[in-house]
Amino acid sequence: MSTAAILTAAGSGTRLGHDMPKALVQLAGVPLVVRAARGLALAGCVGAVVVTVPADEVRGFQALFAGARVPGTRLPVRIVPGGATRQASVAAGLAALDDGVDVVLVHDAARCLTPPEVVTRVEAAVRAGHRAVVPALPVTDTIKAVGAPDGSGAAPVTATVDRAALRAVQTPQGFDRALLEAAHAAGAARAFDEARAASDDAGLVEALGEAVWVVPGHDRALKITTPRDLALARVLLDGER
Ligand SMILES: Nc1ccn([C@@H]2O[C@H](COP(=O)(O)OP(=O)(O)OP(=O)(O)O)[C@@H](O)[C@H]2O)c(=O)n1
Ligand SMILES: C[C@](O)(CO)[C@H](O)COP(=O)(O)O
Numbered sequence: 001m002s003t004a005a006i007l008t009a010a011g012s013g014t015r016l017g018h019d020m021p022k023a024l025v026q027l028a029g030v031p032l033v034v035r036a037a038r039g040l041a042l043a044g045c046v047g048a049v050v051v052t053v054p055a056d057e058v059r060g061f062q063a064l065f066a067g068a069r070v071p072g073t074r075l076p077v078r079i080v081p082g083g084a085t086r087q088a089s090v091a092a093g094l095a096a097l098d099d100g101v102d103v104v105l106v107h108d109a110a111r112c113l114t115p116p117e118v119v120t121r122v123e124a125a126v127r128a129g130h131r132a133v134v135p136a137l138p139v140t141d142t143i144k145a146v147g148a149p150d151g152s153g154a155a156p157v158t159a160t161v162d163r164a165a166l167r168a169v170q171t172p173q174g175f176d177r178a179l180l181e182a183a184h185a186a187g188a189a190r191a192f193d194e195a196r197a198a199s200d201d202a203g204l205v206e207a208l209g210e211a212v213w214v215v216p217g218h219d220r221a222l223k224i225t226t227p228r229d230l231a232l233a234r235v236l237l238d239g240e241r
Contacts (some may be wrong), residue, residue: 001101002047005040006093009033009109010052010082023109035112041073043119050096052082052089085197106201107172114221122174131176132205136167137215170217
């Protein structure tokens with residue numbers, strides 16, 4: 001039995017605002033998707049990676065992963081067309097896994113600086129018997145629930161949430177394969193509607209009534225969503241040199 005990763009890279013990157021899919025945007029000369037795949041390879045516990053990509057970009061991504069390996073490593077890569085939502089892309093990745101895979105890590109290409117130790121921590125927790133595991137960080141802002149905005153755009157606060165009980169969830173999220181497949185099958189009707197699709201895979205597992213466990217995440221596992229995130233990632237890399 002082995003562990004595989006599904007690396008989601010089929011998004012367009014609207015909020016980043018480049019004229020190419022976000023996963024192809026370069027950070028210090030390396031596309032985000034290649035950085036993310038290298039992080040998975042460095043962890044040492046992943047035996048294969050399935051990358052979900054925009055349907056019209058399959059050849060371009062295949063060229064990035066020449067020889068169907070993560071560049072600079074021997075880790076095998078399969079490129080598959082993703083779907084209309086992240087949930088649909090993960091479902092497409094699941095369908096492409098080899099038979100011998102029993103643990104699946106689902107990771108965002110957009111979280112391309114995730115340290116390998118986070119990957120190994122999540123995978124080890126699944127192997128230890130926690131069938132659904134997410135890395136996460138405590139929240140540092142005060143979080144308030146709000147109601148509908150009034151005519152001026154100001155929204156009334158309806159509650160202040162106890163932040164001690166909250167966590168901001170990252171990827172990779174790790175799962176027993178059978179559980180993840182059951183969760184995606186049960187949530188399949190939501191997959192093609194962005195408004196109803198699950199924003200993460202653990203949410204589909206929770207909807208089944210199954211337990212999801214949290215392990216420590218990492219500041220560097222930030223999701224590159226906006227130009228500000230990309231600038232922050234550049235600063236983090238510069239700080240390393
Ligand atoms: N249909 C989709 C949408 C998203 N993703 C992937 O899911 C991850 C998290 O999505 P997000 O950061 O929201 O990326 P985009 O959807 O590209 O961003 P935007 O909403 O700004 O277009 C990304 O690695 C993205 O490539 C995917 O594989 N398939
Ligand atoms: C999966 C995820 O990265 C966990 O925080 C997040 O939910 C993805 O959300 P997005 O709106 O698809 O970026």
